[in-house]
Amino acid sequence: MKRIIQFFKDSIAELKKVVWPTRDEVASNTRVVLVSIALFAIALGVVDFVLANLVDLIF
Template identity: 65%
Template sequence: MNKMKAFFLESYGELKKVVWPGRESVASSTRVVLVSTALFAVFFGVVDFVLLKGLFFIF
Protein backbone atom coordinates (compact mmCIF):
# COMPACT_ATOMS: atom_id res chain seq x y z
CA MET A 1 0.00 0.00 0.00
CA ASN A 2 2.88 2.36 0.73
CA LYS A 3 4.32 1.74 -2.72
CA MET A 4 1.04 2.72 -4.36
CA LYS A 5 0.83 5.89 -2.28
CA ALA A 6 4.43 6.77 -3.13
CA PHE A 7 3.74 6.15 -6.82
CA PHE A 8 0.81 8.58 -6.86
CA LEU A 9 2.67 11.21 -4.88
CA GLU A 10 5.67 11.00 -7.22
CA SER A 11 3.38 11.09 -10.27
CA TYR A 12 1.68 14.20 -8.95
CA GLY A 13 5.06 15.79 -8.31
CA GLU A 14 6.21 15.04 -11.85
CA LEU A 15 3.00 16.47 -13.34
CA LYS A 16 3.66 19.74 -11.51
CA LYS A 17 6.99 20.00 -13.39
CA VAL A 18 5.36 19.69 -16.82
CA VAL A 19 5.28 22.85 -18.94
CA TRP A 20 1.88 22.69 -20.60
CA PRO A 21 1.47 24.34 -24.03
CA GLY A 22 -0.52 27.52 -24.25
CA ARG A 23 -3.81 28.01 -26.04
CA GLU A 24 -2.14 29.68 -29.05
CA SER A 25 0.33 26.82 -29.47
CA VAL A 26 -2.38 24.16 -29.28
CA ALA A 27 -4.56 26.04 -31.78
CA SER A 28 -1.64 26.46 -34.18
CA SER A 29 -0.69 22.78 -33.97
CA THR A 30 -4.30 21.75 -34.48
CA ARG A 31 -4.54 23.86 -37.63
CA VAL A 32 -1.35 22.30 -38.99
CA VAL A 33 -2.70 18.79 -38.37
CA LEU A 34 -6.09 19.52 -39.94
CA VAL A 35 -4.65 21.19 -43.04
CA SER A 36 -2.03 18.50 -43.61
CA THR A 37 -4.64 15.76 -43.14
CA ALA A 38 -6.91 17.41 -45.70
CA LEU A 39 -4.04 17.80 -48.18
CA PHE A 40 -2.98 14.17 -47.82
CA ALA A 41 -6.60 13.03 -48.22
CA VAL A 42 -6.96 15.00 -51.45
CA PHE A 43 -3.60 13.75 -52.74
CA PHE A 44 -4.38 10.10 -52.05
CA GLY A 45 -7.89 10.53 -53.44
CA VAL A 46 -6.46 11.82 -56.72
CA VAL A 47 -3.87 9.02 -56.85
CA ASP A 48 -6.59 6.44 -56.18
CA PHE A 49 -8.80 7.94 -58.90
CA VAL A 50 -5.98 7.96 -61.45
CA LEU A 51 -4.94 4.38 -60.68
CA LEU A 52 -8.55 3.20 -60.86
CA LYS A 53 -9.08 4.89 -64.22
CA GLY A 54 -5.83 3.32 -65.44
CA LEU A 55 -6.98 -0.14 -64.39
CA PHE A 56 -10.35 0.31 -66.09
CA PHE A 57 -8.55 1.48 -69.24
CA ILE A 58 -6.31 -1.61 -69.25
CA PHE A 59 -9.06 -4.13 -68.46
Protein backbone atom coordinates in the same frame (compact mmCIF):
# COMPACT_ATOMS: atom_id res chain seq x y z
CA MET B 1 -0.13 1.20 1.60
CA LYS B 2 2.92 3.44 1.94
CA ARG B 3 4.04 2.51 -1.57
CA ILE B 4 0.70 3.54 -3.08
CA ILE B 5 0.76 6.90 -1.30
CA GLN B 6 4.37 7.44 -2.38
CA PHE B 7 3.41 6.57 -5.97
CA PHE B 8 0.73 9.28 -6.02
CA LYS B 9 3.05 11.83 -4.41
CA ASP B 10 5.71 11.08 -7.03
CA SER B 11 3.13 11.27 -9.82
CA ILE B 12 1.95 14.69 -8.67
CA ALA B 13 5.56 15.90 -8.41
CA GLU B 14 6.27 14.75 -11.97
CA LEU B 15 3.11 16.41 -13.31
CA LYS B 16 4.23 19.71 -11.79
CA LYS B 17 7.44 19.48 -13.87
CA VAL B 18 5.55 19.17 -17.16
CA VAL B 19 5.55 22.22 -19.43
CA TRP B 20 2.00 22.31 -20.73
CA PRO B 21 1.31 23.95 -24.13
CA THR B 22 -0.63 27.19 -24.22
CA ARG B 23 -4.11 27.41 -25.70
CA ASP B 24 -2.70 29.21 -28.76
CA GLU B 25 -0.08 26.51 -29.33
CA VAL B 26 -2.71 23.78 -29.16
CA ALA B 27 -4.96 25.67 -31.60
CA SER B 28 -2.07 26.25 -33.99
CA ASN B 29 -0.96 22.63 -33.90
CA THR B 30 -4.54 21.47 -34.41
CA ARG B 31 -4.84 23.62 -37.54
CA VAL B 32 -1.58 22.19 -38.90
CA VAL B 33 -2.81 18.64 -38.34
CA LEU B 34 -6.22 19.28 -39.94
CA VAL B 35 -4.71 20.97 -43.00
CA SER B 36 -2.16 18.16 -43.36
CA ILE B 37 -4.89 15.52 -43.17
CA ALA B 38 -6.99 17.37 -45.77
CA LEU B 39 -4.05 17.67 -48.18
CA PHE B 40 -3.12 14.03 -47.71
CA ALA B 41 -6.72 12.94 -48.31
CA ILE B 42 -6.89 15.01 -51.51
CA ALA B 43 -3.58 13.56 -52.72
CA LEU B 44 -4.76 10.00 -52.04
CA GLY B 45 -8.06 10.73 -53.79
CA VAL B 46 -6.24 11.98 -56.88
CA VAL B 47 -3.93 8.93 -56.93
CA ASP B 48 -6.93 6.63 -56.50
CA PHE B 49 -8.80 8.36 -59.32
CA VAL B 50 -5.82 8.15 -61.70
CA LEU B 51 -5.10 4.51 -60.91
CA ALA B 52 -8.77 3.54 -61.26
CA ASN B 53 -8.91 5.17 -64.70
CA LEU B 54 -5.67 3.44 -65.73
CA VAL B 55 -7.08 0.07 -64.69
CA ASP B 56 -10.26 0.79 -66.68
CA LEU B 57 -8.18 1.64 -69.76
CA ILE B 58 -6.10 -1.52 -69.48
CA PHE B 59 -8.97 -3.91 -68.83
